[in-house]
Amino acid sequence: MIERLSFGLATGEVLALVGRNGSGKTTLLRALALLVRPEAGAIRWQGVDVTADPETWRGRLAWLGHLEGLKGDLSVAENLRVAERLRGDASPDIGRVEAALAAFDLLGLADRPVRTLSAGQRRRAALTRVVLADAAVWLLDEPLNALDGPAQVAFRVALANHLAGGGLAIAATHADLGVAGGRTLELGRAG
Amino acid sequence: MIERLSFGLATGEVLALVGRNGSGKTTLLRALALLVRPEAGAIRWQGVDVTADPETWRGRLAWLGHLEGLKGDLSVAENLRVAERLRGDASPDIGRVEAALAAFDLLGLADRPVRTLSAGQRRRAALTRVVLADAAVWLLDEPLNALDGPAQVAFRVALANHLAGGGLAIAATHADLGVAGGRTLELGRAG
Amino acid sequence: MSGFAALVGRDLRLVWRRPGDVAVVLAFFVVATTLFPLGIGPEANVLARIAAGVLWCAALFSALLSLDRLFAADFEDGTLDLLLLAPWPLELAALAKCCAHWIVTGLPLAALAPVLGVAFGLGPEVLQALAVTLLVGTPTLSLIGGLAAALTLGARKSGALLALLALPLCVPTLIFGAGAIEALATGGDFGAHLAVLAALALVALATTPWAIAAALRQAGE
Amino acid sequence: MSGFAALVGRDLRLVWRRPGDVAVVLAFFVVATTLFPLGIGPEANVLARIAAGVLWCAALFSALLSLDRLFAADFEDGTLDLLLLAPWPLELAALAKCCAHWIVTGLPLAALAPVLGVAFGLGPEVLQALAVTLLVGTPTLSLIGGLAAALTLGARKSGALLALLALPLCVPTLIFGAGAIEALATGGDFGAHLAVLAALALVALATTPWAIAAALRQAGE
Amino acid sequence: MADLHFLANPARYRRFSQRVLPGLSIATVLMLAVGLYLALIQSPPDYQQGDTVRIMFVHVPSAWLGMAGYALLAGLGASLLVWRHPLAALMARAAAPVGASFTAICLLTGALWGRPMWGAYWVWDARLTSMLLLFFLYLGHIALSRAYDEPERGDRAAAILALIGVINLPIIKFSVDWWNTLHQPASVARLGGPSIHPSILLPLLWMAVTMFLLFVLLVMLRTDTEIDRRRLDNAEAQA
């Protein structure tokens, strides 16, 4: 589906995937996370093909898909705690969790079951999970979807911090990511 | 949930519902479509309470929810045809269908099963359905979600045509609708 | 009526796109029926004695299994909102959905049951009776199951819940369906049983569409 | 292991939030069991003869009915992607899910079956045997059903498809489970049957987690 | 129901229940004490059944209340769907488990009674089966009303179910009767013919009234709890 594509990223860089509807942004992100098997091509991390040791690669990733991956019956805080433990982090630091929740203005909603949240509130909870994962690589599919103005600002701040800390990020988006020093990759065709 | 709210619309007007995440935009749209029963308050069309004759009111509406209401196994064209017949329109005019598809650049995808479309392509198919419904009132929940640049332009043109033809529209959105003469209603609280 | 026909047509077309779905329900019917001889043991006289009951129970389970998606698919992809907003009675839409369901499950089940009955050692007259009772009884199952499906829309674990709601309501149909065949074997009044089955179908036809429509409306809220 | 415990804990917590879900499965078990006397007729000797088979079949259906959401919920809300991306073996995650499922269905089913057996006129020794066989046999059902649930992820009509996939694989367990009780009644070797049941459970434990993990991976694609 | 319209408002109902409940509780306890004396001590053992006959004083009233409870659910369902009385939903939620419990008590006492009388805890007799199905209808109602994220939706779905279920109840009863008589002529020895001896009739009626009061008391207490719970939930949702 996607052909002839090649790019490299240095630490501290963000890559915005843009392109017409159906140009393959979502598909590319899933391929990078090894969720779909690309027909050809390779993904290298510091020169080593990541398919050789997928678990280590997965440990480096934080993922935000089109779907949030939150359990409606658990509260925001419970969802975050389970997500951390599933990543293998036995006892997440409470202070960090609170700071991340505060950044997305979710402190007041932390104990609400996720099913009672509106579209944008859920999206913010999922972004909090990405921040807490403390991963080297963020893969984000339309992170700005459904976010209101202040939440978009919060996301930009979080992303800038992540990059400043030496992380890198790849995000599919139709809107402007609004982070300084970002690079853009335009996928062609479809529409 | 939503309190103390009152507005009127004249023909040819569009109302943008804006507000923080969770301020109740989606809920308000569903209430206007009589999909949820409001605890208090009234919706009047030309002075008459619409709950008195819900079927006539429904006949006046075209709806685009967060979910597209498209069947993944049917093609775009089949979906549109069924939607028209479910609205009671026995034989939709082929020329109109083609024109609407062309407006959203979907002619090439008309015979593709909807499940193979990307997020934005599906959204465009749903917008085509709204246009074809030929309804007096459009109720749209985040119509610009997932649309790429050209598709956003196509939507603005379609909306302008609808308004010029004496229709009216109410749309929840976080982005700028970008139509001249639009009014904005800001819902308060939540975030 | 155009909407009614359009809806039946759409559902049939969706099934036609995926003939496997019907095949799966029928296959389940076959597998479930064959499980009983495995669980119970192969004695011919016991099997023939229980055949009608087992086949009717299996038909009931099959119909219910295929029902849990009846409205759920429309609910999840937003089509239900469009049906709720259509300017014609929702009761007709409910009837159309159940009607389409019966065409793709009740009808083939009735056709398949006699074939399975042969494996239980039933005679030709009984096989025919089996088909007839299923033909008259399955519309009731589609209607009652449709109601249960509508009531459980948006509820969690709807598969088991649906069965729990529908099964007690389906008991009369089961009793008269299996009972009619029993009556045939023991010289009872087959016709009377069949008449009751038909009456049950009419009662279901007269009441469930309204209840389904009411359930769908509140699911949309 | 922290991830394994976290996943079992999360699933149990989700069930704990909704105790009704388990209750519904058990209620289905009860209702389904009572359908058979209604279809077959009330003769005590026939019923006692088929009781073990019917109860085992009903337990099988109940376990399968509750399985259709095992991975589907995680799939639909995107949690499955997170499990796939977790840096520990997916096989363990698969096992954790099946384990949680067994705790909330297999265990209570085994406890409930003897109570229902009373209604079929079974004696105390048989009732005890029923509980024991179910205790040993239901883990196999959870594992095989989990595999079927993983394989049908993303397919529509997965309820019936799941049953269709799982039922044939569960047949050996059913035969030896119901057979053990039969053996008890007819003076056969109950212990041998039970040993086979246990062996089946071990085989399932050794093979299905890998198959489930593979199925989940391809469902994510 | 029409006369109870004034109670449709939960706050007004709350005031009513606070006035009624103390007296009702005391009356129920006193009646129960007397009833137990009449049933367990004062009434003579049956010449055929011996002391097991005393089970009847619980068994029969719970059968009646189990059936009446479902009719109540249907009535409450109608008043929720037609008049949208908010109290009807809460009361249905409160009443369903109570009705189910009485049905269960009837089933259990019947089963315990069946052991000495028929030699089996359970036989597939028409009356037993239809009672069992009634119990399932209750279970469905309870499960459905709790299966939703929003309790209001559960209330309305359960109300629809109760209305359809009540149409089906006579159908079930009649079909089960026919089913049974077809296969098996009444092999079940029942006590009594048309006339029951007054020494048994009096405690029976006394217990029937007592258990009716108990039913009302339980439903009212549970309704109060449901009102509190709903208020708490709403308050939490607002917070």
Ligand code: HEM
């Ligand atoms: C689980 C088993 C049983 C169930 C579900 C059951 C159910 C019922 C029901 C529903 C009624 C009320 C009928 C009406 O008033 O319309 C009833 C009444 C009665 N039952 Fe049972 N029953 C059971 C076992 C027994 C047993 C073992 C006996 C004693 C031999 C018994 C004796 C009676 C009597 C004397 C009455 C009241 C008088 C009458 O209506 O004839 N029941 N039972």
Ligand SMILES: Nc1ncnc2c1ncn2[C@@H]1O[C@H](COP(=O)(O)OP(=O)(O)OP(=O)(O)O)[C@@H](O)[C@H]1O
């Ligand atoms: N299941 C599928 N089967 C066949 N083709 C598919 C399938 N899913 C997606 N496609 C096609 O693959 C292409 C890329 O889709 P993808 O979802 O990656 O696009 P995208 O860039 O994310 O678009 P959008 O901006 O609309 O989200 C599209 O042309 C789409 O039609």
Ligand SMILES: Nc1ncnc2c1ncn2[C@@H]1O[C@H](COP(=O)(O)OP(=O)(O)OP(=O)(O)O)[C@@H](O)[C@H]1O
């Ligand atoms: N099922 C529910 N139960 C309880 N509260 C809910 C439920 N659904 C939504 N809410 C609450 O209702 C409020 C309004 O939600 P709504 O979805 O209408 O917001 P919105 O304006 O559309 O937000 P967004 O911009 O995020 O889409 C929110 O505070 C939300 O948390």
Ligand SMILES: [Mg+2]
């Ligand atoms: Mg995409």
Ligand SMILES: [Mg+2]
């Ligand atoms: Mg919204």
